[in-house]
Amino acid sequence: MRFVVTKPSAGAGVAGKARLGALYLGGGAAPPIETPALVVPTRRGLPSFISRDLLDRLPYPDSLLLHLSPIHFVECPSTRTIKNIGGVHQMVGLQDHFFIASPGDSVESLPEHEGTNKIGAAFETPSGRRLINPKDYMEIISSTRPNLWASLADEVPAWVTEKRNRLSIDRTLKWLDDCLSLDQEKGVSTLGAVVGGSNIENRKRCATEVSMRNVSGFYLGGFGLGESIEERSALLNAVTDILPEEKIRFVSRLGLPEEVLQGVAAGIDLFDSTYIYHLTLGGFALVFPLDLLGEAPEALLRNSSSDYTKINLHATIYRKDTSPIVDKCSCYTCQNHTRAYLNHLLNVHEMLAQILLEIHNTHHFLGFFRSIRQVLKQEKFELFRQRFMESRRVHLTEALS
Amino acid sequence: MALQFEVVGRFNRARASKLTLPHYVVQTPMFMPVGTQGTIKGLTNSQLEDIGCQIILGNTYHLALRPGAELIDELGGLHKFMNWKRALLTDSGGFQMVSLLHLADITEEGVTFQSPVDGKPMLLTPEESIQIQNKIGADIIMALDDVVRTTITGPRIEEAMYRTLRWMDRCIAAHKRPDAQNLFGIVQGGLDPVLRDICVRGLVERNLPGYAIGGLAGGEDKDSFWRVVAQCTAALPEDKPRYVMGVGYPLDIVVCSALGADMYDCVYPTRTARFGTALVPEGVLKLKHNAMASDERPIDSTCSCMVCKNYSRAYIHSLVTRDAMGSQLLSYHNLSYMMRLSKDLHMSIVEGRFPEYVRGFLRTQFPKGDVPQWVCNAMEVAGIDISSCCAPVPV
Numbered sequence: 001m002r003f004v005v006t007k008p009s010a011g012a013g014v015a016g017k018a019r020l021g022a023l024y025l026g027g028g029a030a031p032p033i034e035t036p037a038l039v040v041p042t043r044r045g046l047p048s049f050i051s052r053d054l055l056d057r058l059p060y061p062d063s064l065l066l067h068l069s070p071i072h073f074v075e076c077p078s079t080r081t082i083k084n085i086g087g088v089h090q091m092v093g094l095q096d097h098f099f100i101a102s103p104g105d106s107v108e109s110l111p112e113h114e115g116t117n118k119i120g121a122a123f124e125t126p127s128g129r130r131l132i133n134p135k136d137y138m139e140i141i142s143s144t145r146p147n148l149w150a151s152l153a154d155e156v157p158a159w160v161t162e163k164r165n166r167l168s169i170d171r172t173l174k175w176l177d178d179c180l181s182l183d184q185e186k187g188v189s190t191l192g193a194v195v196g197g198s199n200i201e202n203r204k205r206c207a208t209e210v211s212m213r214n215v216s217g218f219y220l221g222g223f224g225l226g227e228s229i230e231e232r233s234a235l236l237n238a239v240t241d242i243l244p245e246e247k248i249r250f251v252s253r254l255g256l257p258e259e260v261l262q263g264v265a266a267g268i269d270l271f272d273s274t275y276i277y278h279l280t281l282g283g284f285a286l287v288f289p290l291d292l293l294g295e296a297p298e299a300l301l302r303n304s305s306s307d308y309t310k311i312n313l314h315a316t317i318y319r320k321d322t323s324p325i326v327d328k329c330s331c332y333t334c335q336n337h338t339r340a341y342l343n344h345l346l347n348v349h350e351m352l353a354q355i356l357l358e359i360h361n362t363h364h365f366l367g368f369f370r371s372i373r374q375v376l377k378q379e380k381f382e383l384f385r386q387r388f389m390e391s392r393r394v395h396l397t398e399a400l401s
Numbered sequence: 402m403a404l405q406f407e408v409v410g411r412f413n414r415a416r417a418s419k420l421t422l423p424h425y426v427v428q429t430p431m432f433m434p435v436g437t438q439g440t441i442k443g444l445t446n447s448q449l450e451d452i453g454c455q456i457i458l459g460n461t462y463h464l465a466l467r468p469g470a471e472l473i474d475e476l477g478g479l480h481k482f483m484n485w486k487r488a489l490l491t492d493s494g495g496f497q498m499v500s501l502l503h504l505a506d507i508t509e510e511g512v513t514f515q516s517p518v519d520g521k522p523m524l525l526t527p528e529e530s531i532q533i534q535n536k537i538g539a540d541i542i543m544a545l546d547d548v549v550r551t552t553i554t555g556p557r558i559e560e561a562m563y564r565t566l567r568w569m570d571r572c573i574a575a576h577k578r579p580d581a582q583n584l585f586g587i588v589q590g591g592l593d594p595v596l597r598d599i600c601v602r603g604l605v606e607r608n609l610p611g612y613a614i615g616g617l618a619g620g621e622d623k624d625s626f627w628r629v630v631a632q633c634t635a636a637l638p639e640d641k642p643r644y645v646m647g648v649g650y651p652l653d654i655v656v657c658s659a660l661g662a663d664m665y666d667c668v669y670p671t672r673t674a675r676f677g678t679a680l681v682p683e684g685v686l687k688l689k690h691n692a693m694a695s696d697e698r699p700i701d702s703t704c705s706c707m708v709c710k711n712y713s714r715a716y717i718h719s720l721v722t723r724d725a726m727g728s729q730l731l732s733y734h735n736l737s738y739m740m741r742l743s744k745d746l747h748m749s750i751v752e753g754r755f756p757e758y759v760r761g762f763l764r765t766q767f768p769k770g771d772v773p774q775w776v777c778n779a780m781e782v783a784g785i786d787i788s789s790c791c792a793p794v795p796v
């Protein structure tokens with residue numbers, strides 16, 4: 001793995017720390033993944049509803065970057081079987097894709113701080129609570145062989161006591177050392193986990209400690225666990241102020257478009273998000289314009305429905321709507337199907353609804369990240385972010401009045 | 402008539418054909434996957450095309466409930482609504498009512514049933530069934546028949562058969578688009594050869610574009626099943642397609658094809674996939690089984706589908722019954738298997754090696770030589786020597 005910051009942060013303004021980078025994960029021929037980038041969520045290595053033949057039709061190379069939750073493999077297949085098959089790439093038939101692993105997700109392996117103890121981290125899974133120690137964790141890592149992996153972390157919600165928060169830092173640091181000592185590659189693919197809850201001093205201490213370790217990048221854990229969006233910027237910045245510029249930064253569970261913009265502004269490079277999954281399950285499709293600087297914001301507002309970012313295709317207004325989800329969207333769903341058909345599929349609870357929605361939503365969200373990189377290149381990120389937030393705010397106000 | 406039926410190969414009673422429908426040219430024998438509500442569960446159209454699906458089935462009863470025939474019509478028909486470019490077939494809706502709704506009552510007028518929406522009594526007449534199917538716009542539409550369980554005996558069977566013929570005339574009269582949609586008649590008559598014979602003759606007199614053999618695959622014994630199929634295929638015209646309704650087990654399809662049937666439909670391949678079962682040349686493979694957890698082989702090493710090329714049994718074991726992807730991948734493989742079976746039947750007939758194909762199929766399914774007696778009986782009528790498959794295996 002190699003990471004290059006291609007356009008360092010300007011260091012001024014609201015978006016002062018936003019930066020562009022290139023992540024080289026494959027061999028010589030593999031294209032670099034430009035950052036900021038979305039790490040597409042998966043269940044057991046495959047997106048929830050998109051099989052490999054359909055995955056091939058998503059934007060390239062953006063869609064090569066997939067998330068992996070080692071906790072999904074706690075039950076089966078066994079690490080021995082995964083090893084025999086040749087790792088996760090081979091097992092899920094995605095040899096050309098890149099996997100970035102981090103301990104939990106927000107769907108079926110949620111960190112459960114009350115069950116976590118000095119032995120290991122607890123996760124709430126469909127088969128009950130599971131306690132994972134660094135050795136278990138590293139066994140799954142060494143058998144699945146993701147391209148990058150975050151160390152095991154004790155992630156706690158914002159409301160825990162100061163004592164519990166300090167304890168989580170101590171454990172996370174110890175587990176990082178344990179993981180590194182068990183890692184045959186000696187940290188070459190390791191993202192050191194940084195925790196610290198919603199306490200700035202704790203965040204700083206953890207970031208400082210982890211920065212001293214032999215890691216290739218950082219995993220910012222413990223976000224999206226109850227902290228307010230107002231306090232989050234300060235917390236993110238406290239961490240990224242300390243982390244070395246040249247190493248990659250990956251944050252988990254910040255998935256809403258405005259949260260992504262907040263993270264990018266704080267200098268985050270990679271985002272793992274189950275936002276797409278939750279949208280898809282709810283029958284929502286992303287519709288917000290990606291070219292925010294090209295159109296007048298007023299026009300955007302007139303075109304948009306629902307809450308500006310998304311529409312709910314369950315709604316009866318789409319019953320006879322023969323337009324695609326988004327005009328000019330080049331995804332498989334929009335090229336082939338109408339809102340009316342999706343409305344029908346949702347009404348009769350057919351799985352194809354989720355398949356088609358996940359395709360569109362993933363495509364659209366990858367497009368959002370592409371737009372972010374574009375405006376960063378043009379040095380217009382701050383304007384882009386403002387426009388996005390404004391449109392959203394105006395819309396919300398209108399919706400309420 | 403909006404179809405052309407060209408037999409391109411034969412072996413005794415078995416035939417391979419090119420069936421030209423308004424939207425697609427279908428090669429028979431052909432299995433038709435069931436897309437009840439305007440979608441095959443868990444597969445996209447491009448995937449269905451990739452695995453060679455040529456014609457799929459929609460259920461009139463479900464489509465009429467949601468999204469409604471008027472809406473489908475307004476939006477340009479089912480082909481356009483679901484953006485399926487190949488052929489479609491819709492059933493009459495009668496069978497769904499009788500099998501899904503316990504309160505269905507059949508009179509001369511039609512099928513009375515309780516609306517699942519508001520509980521009010523509703524009536525589906527032959528005319529209405531055709532009207533709805535005209536709106537949906539499938540390449541092949543089915544006449545409303547009076548369906549009775551094959552296990553029922555007595556005068557009810559006779560009544561249903563005659564009523565099916567009377568309703569046939571009402572369907573023909575109601576059919577508004579014979580130039581674009583092919584109305585198939587359905588042979589009824591239970592397991593009674595005399596009644597079946599009267600029904601076949603009655604339908605043939607009406608010179609329909611194609612014929613279906615109905616009222617089977619409902620729990621009758623296998624010997625009765627194949628005898629009805631054999632009797633009907635022998636009496637139906639050579640130059641029209643023959644469709645055995647509700648048949649979907651690979652063995653049944655091989656036997657019916659040997660007896661001269663051309664088309665089949667069943668929810669079995671996709672339904673069994675959702676329960677974690679894969680169709681393989683040897684029979685079935687239960688992916689939920691614990692032994693699969695460490696099995697690094699593909700589902701079927703002779704299958705070249707996307708699933709078998711990429712995934713191990715162990716990985717699919719970890720998905721089945723947990724993740725949607727498990728049933729998606731198994732449905733994909735199972736329908737690939739059914740399409741390969743259809744293609745193999747077609748090609749082996751065309752290439753003059755149908756008996757060898759049937760023997761190979763039976764040897765794989767019954768390696769111990771324990772081919773069921775009904776299969777042996779049917780193959781004798783089909784003129785296919787399978788004695789080498791039934792020979793006792795030396796111990």
Ligand SMILES: [Zn+2]
Nearest residue numbers: 329331334360
């Ligand atoms: Zn789209």
Ligand SMILES: [Zn+2]
Nearest residue numbers: 704706709734
């Ligand atoms: Zn296969």
